[in-house]
Amino acid sequence: MQPILNAETVSIYYGPKRAVNEVSLSIQPNTVNALIGPSGCGKTTFLRAINRMHDVTPGAKVTGKITLDGQDIYASEIDPVAVRRRIGMVFQKPNPFPTMSVYDNVASGLRLSGVTNKSYLDQIVERSLRQAALWDEVKDRLKAPATGLSGGQQQRLCIARALAVEPEILLMDEPTSALDPASTSRIEDLLATLKKDVTILIVTHNMQQAARVSDTTSFFLNGDLVENGVTADIFTNPTDERTEAYVTGRFG
Numbered sequence: 001m002q003p004i005l006n007a008e009t010v011s012i013y014y015g016p017k018r019a020v021n022e023v024s025l026s027i028q029p030n031t032v033n034a035l036i037g038p039s040g041c042g043k044t045t046f047l048r049a050i051n052r053m054h055d056v057t058p059g060a061k062v063t064g065k066i067t068l069d070g071q072d073i074y075a076s077e078i079d080p081v082a083v084r085r086r087i088g089m090v091f092q093k094p095n096p097f098p099t100m101s102v103y104d105n106v107a108s109g110l111r112l113s114g115v116t117n118k119s120y121l122d123q124i125v126e127r128s129l130r131q132a133a134l135w136d137e138v139k140d141r142l143k144a145p146a147t148g149l150s151g152g153q154q155q156r157l158c159i160a161r162a163l164a165v166e167p168e169i170l171l172m173d174e175p176t177s178a179l180d181p182a183s184t185s186r187i188e189d190l191l192a193t194l195k196k197d198v199t200i201l202i203v204t205h206n207m208q209q210a211a212r213v214s215d216t217t218s219f220f221l222n223g224d225l226v227e228n229g230v231t232a233d234i235f236t237n238p239t240d241e242r243t244e245a246y247v248t249g250r251f252g
């Protein structure tokens, strides 16, 4: 099958310092892909290159090639805002727009792209909240402030907000690290259904989580992609001894 996303010898620099070294990685559609590795190994840096977030980091530079459906997302004619609509992102700490209601948070991306039709917005808001497994909990408080939701609900709201513009890829940077175990488990369950609609890349420090939720796993170390493969193989039969040392908890 054709990969939906392809990175070819991608290096990422902060000023003169190279944080990611010539990483090549192919991602198949409708899969969950975990990026693991010790702190500072470049997971977040690599993830952020995929939706051109480094465009707004002073001194950051991305080299190599990243394609989405075969199209170079760094090509000069490509608008980074359009890239971010197709490749959404959910961050470590839930970050709903604090002055907006639950409804307005989810509708914000569509409104920014000029959608005003109320019944269409209603429909997309409901669909996105259902996809994020939040609808039943918020359907009677859509006009209430988003900040009144629990941390776990706020994170699912951020997922709904990202889904509302129908991205092809969802990047998740340690999306459960600020959440309690019950909320974490809800989001993990959600990933299995979400991948029917969207391809997911998730950075996680939690190896049990990577093993539970992902189809493929990529192990990063000091900016290198050491090994990438089917999750069960990475955890039970890795080919590189550094991967084995990491997944068996010998360093980290």
Ligand SMILES: Nc1ncnc2c1ncn2[C@@H]1O[C@H](COP(=O)(O)OP(=O)(O)OP(=O)(O)O)[C@@H](O)[C@H]1O
Pocket (backbone or CB within 6 Å): 014, 019, 037, 038, 039, 040, 041, 042, 043, 044, 045, 046, 057
């Ligand atoms: N904005 C920045 N400016 C300069 N250096 C940075 C910047 N962001 C990250 N780095 C450096 O790049 C390297 C990779 O960082 P990155 O955040 O990608 O690692 P990570 O694997 O995601 O770590 P963690 O698991 O702790 O989040 C680190 O050495 C870090 O200090």
